[in-house]
Amino acid sequence: MTHTQTHNHDNLASAMKLQRCCWTIACALSILCTTQASLAATISGSLQEAFDYPDATSFINSSTLNGGQGWNANGTTDPNAAAANWGSILNAGNNRTATSPGLTYTATGYLAASGNKLTLDAAAANATQNIGRTLGGQTIDTGSTYFSLLMSKNNDTIRTINWAFFNGTTERFAVGQIGAAAGNTAGNIALLMNNNNPAGLVQNTISPIAMGIGVTHLIVGRIDWNATGNETVSLWVDPTDVTSEGLAGATYLSTSGFELTAITAVRPFVGNTAGALTAVSANFDEFRLGGTWESVTSGAVVPEPTTGVLAGLGAISLALSWRRQKGR
Numbered sequence: 001m002t003h004t005q006t007h008n009h010d011n012l013a014s015a016m017k018l019q020r021c022c023w024t025i026a027c028a029l030s031i032l033c034t035t036q037a038s039l040a041a042t043i044s045g046s047l048q049e050a051f052d053y054p055d056a057t058s059f060i061n062s063s064t065l066n067g068g069q070g071w072n073a074n075g076t077t078d079p080n081a082a083a084a085n086w087g088s089i090l091n092a093g094n095n096r097t098a099t100s101p102g103l104t105y106t107a108t109g110y111l112a113a114s115g116n117k118l119t120l121d122a123a124a125a126n127a128t129q130n131i132g133r134t135l136g137g138q139t140i141d142t143g144s145t146y147f148s149l150l151m152s153k154n155n156d157t158i159r160t161i162n163w164a165f166f167n168g169t170t171e172r173f174a175v176g177q178i179g180a181a182a183g184n185t186a187g188n189i190a191l192l193m194n195n196n197n198p199a200g201l202v203q204n205t206i207s208p209i210a211m212g213i214g215v216t217h218l219i220v221g222r223i224d225w226n227a228t229g230n231e232t233v234s235l236w237v238d239p240t241d242v243t244s245e246g247l248a249g250a251t252y253l254s255t256s257g258f259e260l261t262a263i264t265a266v267r268p269f270v271g272n273t274a275g276a277l278t279a280v281s282a283n284f285d286e287f288r289l290g291g292t293w294e295s296v297t298s299g300a301v302v303p304e305p306t307t308g309v310l311a312g313l314g315a316i317s318l319a320l321s322w323r324r325q326k327g328r
Helices: 005-037 293-297 309-325
Strands: 046-049 089-092 095-100 117-122 130-133 144-153 160-167 171-181 184-193 217-224 231-237 253-258 265-271 282-292
Touching: 089 293, 117 130, 117 265, 117 293, 144 293, 160 282, 171 265, 184 231, 184 253, 217 293, 231 265, 282 293
Parallel strands: none
Antiparallel strands: 046 282, 089 130, 095 117, 117 282, 130 265, 144 217, 144 282, 160 171, 160 265, 171 184, 217 231, 231 253
């Protein structure tokens, strides 16, 4: 065999090795992408719902309402998953509408809200209104997850007004005003863990913040997931500077007393059947969920490459580098 033939043979063998390497990497990335939605993980990208629907839009069971961004397996600006339509899960009542104007809140570093708001109106005694939405296929149980939302109360009542996080159809925790036969927060903002009242009721007993009437509150929260024990949920209420987590000041509430397993869906709620109490009407707006403080305060949807994809890109880079060295 001549020198030229030997060189060509080596180049062919190198090319075949590179092809097999790239094929293996491509297969691994394909498996990662196809299973990402079903495997529990950190949040991918971020989600936002500004309730930018026409005034008087009704949120019905099994609706086609699918606004906002990031409600998909990747948390990106790609189209939201059909399974993330409002009303596909966790429904009760029929007085659920988009109303104008939207809620507003002013804090340094806070991205201004847009669109209208969601109003849930339990007009009758003991009535309940709620409507749920999945996270577009994501199951989150690792790392740190941040969330924020605006909420306000329209009438004088101690009945329940909250935004809850679910794993499937199991409520994991809720934030807002809790009022039920078992226990209530006397109109103050609190946490209810694992829908276990009163054992799961976590309150600020030193300087509680009342929901009030016609007062818009900014709620910012962080979930620190723990693979071997209880999660930690921390809450800030009405911070004046959200430029960074540090500038937001001390937390309003924090608890590490409960195992949450995972979150896959959210549900705003008003009502309960704690006796013949007065009607309850409340508003929710500008819900954001992400993996960083900034993604839920100063930014909207922020797509973030997953660790696996980055590793795959690194492997491709190494393969190409190896190929260049062999060609010398």
